[in-house]
Structure formats: C-alpha cells, structure tokens
C-alpha cells in the first residue's frame with residue numbers, strides 16, 4: 617500500500633503526519649511501528665492521523681500513535697504541528713481550529729509569527745483518572761502539594777502525578793544533564809502504580825519563570841521535547857510554588873512557553889511547528 621506522508625517536528629519532537637480526511641486509513645500497530653522506525657521506515661516519535669470532523673462542534677479529528685504503535689490520548693507538540701499542517705495543506709483557511717482528541721477537545725491557533733498557541737484543557741489531579749494507584753502509599757507534602765514515592769531498583773523517585781489528558785509523573789532534579797533519565801525513565805514508565813504506563817518528566821528549576829526539562833515518553837523513549845510533559849511540569853512547579861506566571865521551558869529541541877491560571881483553568885502552550893518534507897512510502901501488509 618502506498619501511503620503519502622508529511623514529516624514535521626515541534627521543538628524536535630518529530631512526527632509522521634497522515635491525511636485521513638478524504639478516506640479512512642486503518643494501519644496496524646506493526647505498520648505504525650514501521651513508519652516510526654528510524655532505520656527501516658520514515659522515523660518519528662509519534663504518528664499523527666488527521667481525520668474529518670467526527671461531529672459538527674469540531675473542525676477535525678486527531679488520533680495519535682506512539683512509536684511503539686500504541687494509540688494515546690494527547691500530544692501537545694503534535695497539536696501545534698496539526699494546525700500548521702491543516703492550514704498549510706489547504707484543508708482549512710481557519711487559523712484557530714477545534715480538534716477532537718481521545719481525551720477531549722483542544723484548540724490550537726496559528727499565530728502571525730508562525731508559532732502556535734494551544735488551549736490544552738485543564739490538568740486533572742484526581743489520581744484514579746490519571747490513572748495512578750495510590751492505595752497503601754504515603755505521600756509527602758512538599759511546598760503545599762503532595763509528591764508520591766515510586767520504588768525503583770535501589771532508589772525512590774518522589775513524583776508529582778497529574779494528567780494532561782495523558783498521564784505524567786514529574787520529579788524535580790538539580791540538573792537535567794546528570795538526571796537519571798535513561799535509567800529511571802523506563803522504570804517509571806512501566807511502574808506498576810501506573811496501570812496505563814506514564815510519561816516521566818525530569819524538571820530543573822532555573823528561576824521562577826524558567827525551567828529545563830527532559831522527558832522519557834511512554835511508548836517513545838526520551839524525545840527532544842514533550843508538549844504535554846512541559847505543561848505537566850509547569851503545572852506541578854506552579855502548584856508547588858516554585859514557579860510564577862508564564863514559564864519558558866527549555867528542552868533539548870527548543871523552547872516552549874506555558875501558562876496556567878490555576879485549578880479548573882486550561883493550560884496554554886506556545887511553541888514552534890515545522891515542516892520537514894513530504895514523501896510516500898510503500899507499506900507492506902503487516903498484521
């Protein structure tokens with residue numbers, strides 16, 4: 617099967633974007649893994665599927681698949697690339713669109729300078745909805761909000777737990793360059809307290825308006841940036857009182873700006889979205 621695609625990235629978090637607005641596109645998990653494979657396929661952290669609006673209230677449907685082929689609820693950097701894609705490919709003239717994801721509605725808006733701002737919706741702190749199994753665990757209060765202990769092999773990671781539509785465990789570290797992202801990231805991702813696995817964030821506070829962040833992503837490993845991870849880290853930092861106002865998040869792939877006005881309010885994320893190239897790939901039938 618010949619599949620046309622567009623390669624994009626948002627702050628180095630890279631995507632294969634597929635247009636399924638005119639005809640449905642059903643790819644198996646193995647085909648998605650091949651598309652994402654950096655040696656045998658195109659290469660991407662996530663595959664984004666652009667679909668026709670599933671209801672009159674929205675402009676498009678948006679499905680997201682991790683490099684491991686699993687479908688997920690939300691992708692922040694992908695949301696910025698999504699609006700740049702539908703606008704750039706002439707699928708809509710609108711600069712602000714309403715998009716249905718698995719975890720709800722988001723509203724990305726293309727700015728005059730080419731950057732994109734996304735209303736990512738409100739963060740969720742209700743632990744069963746993350747989902748996080750806290751029974752029998754004792755949290756500690758740190759600067760006004762709880763952190764939870766995760767037993768790793770020979771170590772304990774204290775994490776703030778929340779959902780940005782997808783699950784996040786954020787820990788504060790002194791220095792992201794020396795943080796155990798590659799060794800602890802996979803252990804946190806697969807920790808039994810997270811029944812649907814989790815994205816593991818490692819946040820260094822530079823000052824009240826700046827953080828450095830690395831994220832070990834569920835289903836993709838460490839990426840150059842994670843949009844929902846940046847939102848989750850800033851929300852955690854604001855709740856703990858370590859941050860104030862709009863916060864610049866420095867990742868290995870670029871900078872994002874995140875703001876959040878408090879409980880029940882949506883998180884707003886601004887950052888870049890870039891086209892890399894268009895192509896087609898001959899995808900074999902893979903069950």
Ligand SMILES: N[C@@H](CCC[C@H](N)C(=O)O)C(=O)O
Pocket residue numbers: 629661662682688689690691692693694782783815833834835836839841842843844845
């Ligand atoms: N790169 C993303 C998040 C993609 C999904 C994530 N790995 C998950 O499994 O929840 C972003 O920019 O938010």
